[in-house]
Amino acid sequence: MSIAQESIIKKPIKKRFKRTPYLLVLPGIGWLFLFFLFPLSTLLATSLQKPAGLSPDDGYLPAFKVSNYTDALAEYYPQFFRAFLYSGIASVVCLLLAYPIAYYMAFRARKYRNLMLVLIVAPFFASFLLRTNAWKTILSGDGLVVSVLNSFNLLPQERILNTSLAVIAGLVYNFLPFMILPLYTSLEKIDPRLIEAAGDLYSPPSQRFWKVVWPLSLPGVISGTLLTFIPASGDYINAELLGSIKDKMIGNVIQSQFIDLRDYPTASALSFTFMAVILVMIYLYIRKAGTDDLV
Amino acid sequence: MASNRPKVEDLHLVNLTKSFGDFKAVDNLTLTIPAGSFFALLGPSGCGKTTTLRMVAGLEEPTSGQIKLGQDDITNLPPYKRWVNTVFQSYALFPHLTIYENVAFGLRRQKAKDIDNQVKAMLELVELTTQAQKKPQQLSGGQQQRVAVARALINEPDVLLLDEPLGALDLKLRRQMQLELKRIQTEVGITFVHVTHDQEEAMTMADTIAVMNEGKIEQMGSPIQIYEHPKTAFVANFLGQTNLFEGTVAGIEGDELAVKVKDVTLYVPLSSTEIRSGRIVFGVRPEKVKIVDQGKTGLPKNQISGSIKLTAFVGVSTQYEVITNWGQEISAFEQNIDPSAVSLGWEPRHSFVLDPDQDLTAGLDTSWDE
Numbered sequence: 092m093s094i095a096q097e098s099i100i101k102k103p104i105k106k107r108f109k110r111t112p113y114l115l116v117l118p119g120i121g122w123l124f125l126f127f128l129f130p131l132s133t134l135l136a137t138s139l140q141k142p143a144g145l146s147p148d149d150g151y152l153p154a155f156k157v158s159n160y161t162d163a164l165a166e167y168y169p170q171f172f173r174a175f176l177y178s179g180i181a182s183v184v185c186l187l188l189a190y191p192i193a194y195y196m197a198f199r200a201r202k203y204r205n206l207m208l209v210l211i212v213a214p215f216f217a218s219f220l221l222r223t224n225a226w227k228t229i230l231s232g233d234g235l236v237v238s239v240l241n242s243f244n245l246l247p248q249e250r251i252l253n254t255s256l257a258v259i260a261g262l263v264y265n266f267l268p269f270m271i272l273p274l275y276t277s278l279e280k281i282d283p284r285l286i287e288a289a290g291d292l293y294s295p296p297s298q299r300f301w302k303v304v305w306p307l308s309l310p311g312v313i314s315g316t317l318l319t320f321i322p323a324s325g326d327y328i329n330a331e332l333l334g335s336i337k338d339k340m341i342g343n344v345i346q347s348q349f350i351d352l353r354d355y356p357t358a359s360a361l362s363f364t365f366m367a368v369i370l371v372m373i374y375l376y377i378r379k380a381g382t383d384d385l386v
Numbered sequence: 387m388a389s390n391r392p393k394v395e396d397l398h399l400v401n402l403t404k405s406f407g408d409f410k411a412v413d414n415l416t417l418t419i420p421a422g423s424f425f426a427l428l429g430p431s432g433c434g435k436t437t438t439l440r441m442v443a444g445l446e447e448p449t450s451g452q453i454k455l456g457q458d459d460i461t462n463l464p465p466y467k468r469w470v471n472t473v474f475q476s477y478a479l480f481p482h483l484t485i486y487e488n489v490a491f492g493l494r495r496q497k498a499k500d501i502d503n504q505v506k507a508m509l510e511l512v513e514l515t516t517q518a519q520k521k522p523q524q525l526s527g528g529q530q531q532r533v534a535v536a537r538a539l540i541n542e543p544d545v546l547l548l549d550e551p552l553g554a555l556d557l558k559l560r561r562q563m564q565l566e567l568k569r570i571q572t573e574v575g576i577t578f579v580h581v582t583h584d585q586e587e588a589m590t591m592a593d594t595i596a597v598m599n600e601g602k603i604e605q606m607g608s609p610i611q612i613y614e615h616p617k618t619a620f621v622a623n624f625l626g627q628t629n630l631f632e633g634t635v636a637g638i639e640g641d642e643l644a645v646k647v648k649d650v651t652l653y654v655p656l657s658s659t660e661i662r663s664g665r666i667v668f669g670v671r672p673e674k675v676k677i678v679d680q681g682k683t684g685l686p687k688n689q690i691s692g693s694i695k696l697t698a699f700v701g702v703s704t705q706y707e708v709i710t711n712w713g714q715e716i717s718a719f720e721q722n723i724d725p726s727a728v729s730l731g732w733e734p735r736h737s738f739v740l741d742p743d744q745d746l747t748a749g750l751d752t753s754w755d756e
Contacts, residue, residue: 294466
């Protein structure tokens with residue numbers, strides 16, 4: 092092949108290759124701008140608006156009313172706190188329940204591994220709302236669960252539905268798969284010979300776990316807790332369907348401010364504050380957990 | 387922590403058996419490995435050598451039999467209670483820990499005193515002081531291998547087990563590490579039990595080799611012993627190349643046995659066999675076979691004539707495949723020679739005699755798999 096021919100063929104390939112990555116990310120960036128950055132800035136603008144009249148029907152006017160934030164926080168800090176408390180407890184319970192399951196799948200299940208994976212994912216085929224409603228029936232006062240527990244005097248309030256227990260249980264149930272799957276992924280990557288090596292190097296079973304398995308599974312623990320804590324703290328379905336008026340979380344407040352009261356500035360201010368708090372918490376959490384130089 | 391323990395002890399395997407279903411991986415193995423020796427378990431893959439090693443480490447439970455360190459029965463001790471450490475195949479270094487912490491791991495679990503000094507001394511022994519704060523994946527294969535050795539050795543075990551420790555390294559590095567391991571073993575004086583399928587590696591490092599086949603030990607002895615005087619066709623074939631001859635005893639001449647093989651008479655030393663009549667099988671290593679010029683004097687006593695069928699240059703010498711007039715192929719390692727019709731010769735003392743009632747091809751196709 093002559094030099095001239097070579098240069099004809101080579102040049103366009105090289106040019107196209109350089110441009111391709113940018114062209115490929117364009118749709119994604121456009122999508123994010125249109126459906127994330129733009130709504131977010133509208134939300135920010137709304138959160139600072141002032142009412143045009145006495146009724147929500149009069150609409151709102153552009154303003155810089157920072158007191159929307161302070162007023163909303165002063166009134167709804169208990170629901171904020173409760174959202175993080177409930178989702179925090181739910182995440183810890185999820186972790187405790189999910190770890191043995193994920194561990195079993197990764198190291199012991201062998202031929203049952205895929206079956207277990209299917210079973211864990213299977214609930215997603217039914218709607219989230221439907222499944223949570225089903226819990227209402229399961230936990231109802233005349234249901235089997237409550238009557239059995241009551242016969243042993245295990246329920247101080249003699250009921251489960253409309254208690255914080257029901258809300259947390261619902262959160263745990265709904266977000267458990269999001270804990271199991273990342274945990275399984277990181278446990279499955281651990282070479283079983285490392286556990287053997289730890290045993291060979293004078294580690295009894297408990298040390299084998301805490302010195303080898305646990306640190307190597309930390310990436311899964313972190314992504315699992317984030318995947319449960321973040322959506323659970325913003326959830327309002329569980330508190331709505333399974334809890335009492337005293338169990339309302341910040342999600343319920345934002346929902347009713349937007350839909351029922353049509354107080355858009357307050358709802359937006361709450362949404363924005365919630366986002367900011369979550370971001371700060373994640374940042375602190377990852378920084379704390381990341382100091383061990385994760386693999 | 388090692389100072390208040392008794393001196394390093396012999397390792398005894400007594401009637402050790404491990405079955406996986408119907409398959410006997412290790413079959414009634416009895417073996418004593420002397421304290422302070424460099425012992426190699428050599429055999430093809432699936433011969434049971436790694437299973438044996440894992441039973442000694444406590445990672446595999448024997449179906450029956452005993453493992454003893456000196457007088458102590460350790461058969462049922464969990465791995466973390468045995469004074470035995472393992473250098474794993476592909477090392478199994480902890481990826482989340484630094485080299486320093488990998489080496490310190492065993493001492494920390496034992497809550498040893500003065501860990502820092504011991505780790506530093508060990509890192510010096512394996513020449514990795516400058517790498518102490520790196521993670522395993524930042525090191526080369528040879529360096530990782532040394533970390534694995536250091537991590538096991540620092541605990542001063544009675545027995546150090548090495549499971550194909552050099553398998554992942556390239557040839558040059560492997561040669562270098564063989565000598566390095568030998569140096570370390572001489573320096574620390576701990577019993578090394580080394581599992582390998584590489585006969586050259588076993589012969590370079592070990593002072594005693596046990597050749598294993600199908601869960602049993604075929605032959606045990608010093609490298610020279612088992613190489614020069616293999617007792618079975620499997621050992622002869624597995625350890626390097628060999629030429630085997632089948633013949634009948636024609637008589638005794640002085641201190642040699644005359645053997646008729648087809649139309650030639652060959653000689654083997656009387657001392658190498660009990661056989662005095664009937665069928666006999668004997669062998670000679672290719673490097674002992676000379677290609678000779680029949681016109682000269684002072685030729686070796688055993689002589690066969692033939693023609694060169696194949697020539698392969700292997701570096702240090704040339705391998706010739708010579709075909710005898712009865713059609714048998716014989717290998718000889720020689721420096722370059724030219725003629726196509728040749729005579730082969732070797733001294734009778736270089737022959738070894740095998741039991742004629744065995745599969746003479748045993749071990750032929752297994753030496754380089756895995």
